[in-house]
Amino acid sequence: MKCPYCGQEIKTSPHVCPSLPPGPPAEFVDVFLTRVTTQVEPGPLQAYLQQLLPHLEPPAISLLLQHLPAVILRNQPRPAAEKIRQEMSLLGATVLLKAVSPTRPLAPRPGLPLMEPPPPPRRFTLGYLVLLLVCALAGLAYFLVSRQPSRPESEPEPITFASPRPDPGLKPVDASPPKLKESAEDPAQVQIRSLLQEGVKQYNQSRYIEAIHTMEQALLLDPKQPQALNNLAVIYCTLGWDSWKKNDFDNAKDLFQEAMHYQPEALCALRGLGFTYFRQDDLETALAWLNRYFDLGGDQADVYALISDIYYRQNDLKKAMEFLRMALALDPSQAAWKDRLNKLEREHTVEKDFLAGDTRHFVVKYEGYANAEAGWLVMTLLEEAYLRVGAELHYYPPNPITAILYTDRQFQDITRVPAWAGAAYDGKIRIPAKGLRQDDERLQRIIFHEYTHAVVHEWSRGRAPTWLHEGLAQTLEGEPTEEYFAFARLLARSDQLIPLRQLEVPFIRLPEPQAKVAYAESRLALEFLEQTYGSYVIRQLMEALAEGKTMDQTLQDATYLNYDQFNRRLLEWVGQSYGSQ
Structure with a gap:
């Protein structure tokens, strides 16, 4: 793959492109204790930790072992840390080492408050002292006449910029203006400081375009002015995350790249590019940007979690677990990460x-090897589904999709789905392998059904409601069954449908009889959509959902009906189509 920084061919594993100026090696590491096997006695490990961490009492050691993963040592020389890892592994502990480079100089990062420039050199001449005294008296007089608070009392305290979590929202730079030390000998510096203050004020009022123009005026006076460069990067990062939240990923990438034009080591931009390429399913490029982020000192927990997700989608479970443990070591409060x-x-x-x-x-x-034939059969059917479903929907997932065959027991252990579920899709297709045969029509329906789920998930960026998922999956798995027609006639005679808004949640939470009704109604909804609005309506729905619109907005745009109106029209159509059968 190509490095997004310089365009050279590199492997994914290095944290930095070879063409970048090398920094000093990471001689120090943080030591993470991630897990302890239950197959060994805890006593020796506790004794070892007591010796390693003499400042902790035995109860604290026990408490530490109950709340893993955890950082136990920071900034340790690598040889000593490697020895600790080896010794603890013999005691049943898993230890990870995270390289740190405390001495590596970094460029100013976006998000720092406006830095105060150094004052002009002092020249202790008589004229200088007289001028200084006059300026001080004038300043004091102005202060007494027009004293105003620098910010309203109701306004929150200034906070520094921080890059967001996956659902981003940038925080402003420090709104407090720097103290000015005017110099009659260098009026350009006075003007620059004034422009910087005005730019920060505009930024904190969300007048971003004006703030950009103001900071650029400061750069015209001094093209290397560090505060102006810093804050232009902050502004473009803010705009980039705003576009990201609106699912305008192409524009977000342009804005993050513009931030790096002013600050090549802007962590918020590197992080933003990683998240953006991930949302566009370009996993390799996302990983390259995030590795660059780590190389420059980034250490946010959600970046570790995102890389874990990338490795999971690439079927590297060991690395996925390793990075998720690192994320939890930095932020143990994330219950969803623990479940994952x-x-x-x-x-x-x-x-x-x-x-x-x-x-x-x-x-x-x-x-x-006993299941190799079943694996080959599933691969063949998946490729057939890829072609036929793709031709029907005119959409082909950009990344390889994983399918896994299990025994019945393994399938239940992994998926935790009800016994009536014949297969599952949760980002990967999961199928019980028992009794798979080439002439099994049911297997073909399962493969086409689950593959369609993968397509809908990718196409809508995970935003499609369950009724749309299941309706489309049933439509593309094959011809309707007699059971489907029976439920359609039953629903037509009952003159009542479950509101589709209630069918946005997974059907596996429903008892089997209710789930069967929900499946039938979902297929009826898709049949109604295609017969009434044409097959192109599916593309409209998927693309609108991918843009972040709600299902209500999506239906309104595609059918000119809101949810309630759509439900009424669907009920009328079911009665007309199946009521007389």
Whole structure:
């Protein structure tokens, strides 16, 4: 792949492109204790930790072991840390080392408050002292006449810029203006300081375009002015995250790149580019930008979590777990990350010895050579689904999709779905492998159904409601069954439907009888959409959802009906189409 920084061909694994100026090696590391196996006695490990951390009492050591992962040592020489890792691994502990480079000089980062320029050199002449005294008296008089608070009392205290979590929202730079030390000998510096103050004021009033123009005027007076460069990067990062929140990812990339024009080591821009390329399903480029972010000293927990997700989608469960543990070590309050780590650990336990086969568009994993034929059969059917579903919807997922074959017990352990579910899609297609045969029509329906879920998820960027997911998956899995027609006639005679708004949640939460009604109604809704508005309406729905619109807005744009009106029209159509059968 190509490095997004210089365009040279590099591998994903390095944290920095070879063409960049090398920094000093990371001689120090932080030591993370991530987990302890339950198969060994805890006593020796506790004794070792007591010796390693003499400032902690035994109860504190026990408490530490109950709240993993955790940072136990910081800024340790790498050789000593490696020795600690080896010794603790013998005691049943898993230890990760995170390189730090405390001595590496970094360029000013966006988000720092306006830096006060150094005052002009003092020249202790008589004229200088007289001028200084006059200026001081004039300033005092002005202060007494027109004293005003620098900010209203109701306005919150100034806070410094910080890059956002995945749902971003930038915080402003310090709104407090720097103290001015005017010099009659250098009026340009006085004007620059005035422009910087005005630019910060405009920024904090969300007048971003005006703030850009003001900062650029300061650069015309001094093209290397560090505060102006710093704050232009901040402004463009803010605009970039605003575009990101609106799902305008192309514009977000342009704005983050513009921030790096002013500040090549802007962490907020590097982070933003990583998140943006991830949302555009360009996983390799996202990983390259995030590695660059780490190389320049970034250490935000949600970046570790995002990289974990990238490795998970690339089927590298070990790295996915490693980065998620690092994320939790930095932010243990994230309950969703803990749940996800538990799921990853369950998957790794089951799948660590699985074999894998791949095609251009799919990776299929299965247990042992005995299931190789079933794996080949699933790959063949998936490629067929790729072509037929793609031709129907005119959409093809950009990244390979993973399918995994399990025993019935493994399938339940991993998916936790009800017993009536024949397969599952949760970012990966999961199928019980028992009894798979080439002439099994049910298997083909399952493969087409689950692959359609993958398409809908990718196309709508995970925003499609369940009824749209299931309706489209059933439509493309094959011809309707007699059970479907029976439910359609039943719903037509009952003259009542479940409001589609209530069918946005996963059907696996429903009892089996209610789930069957929900599935039938979902397919009826898709049938109604296509017959009434044409097949192109599906593309309209998916693209609108991908842009971040609500389902209400999406239906309104595509059908000129809101949710309630759409439900009434659907009920009328079901009665007309199936009521007389």
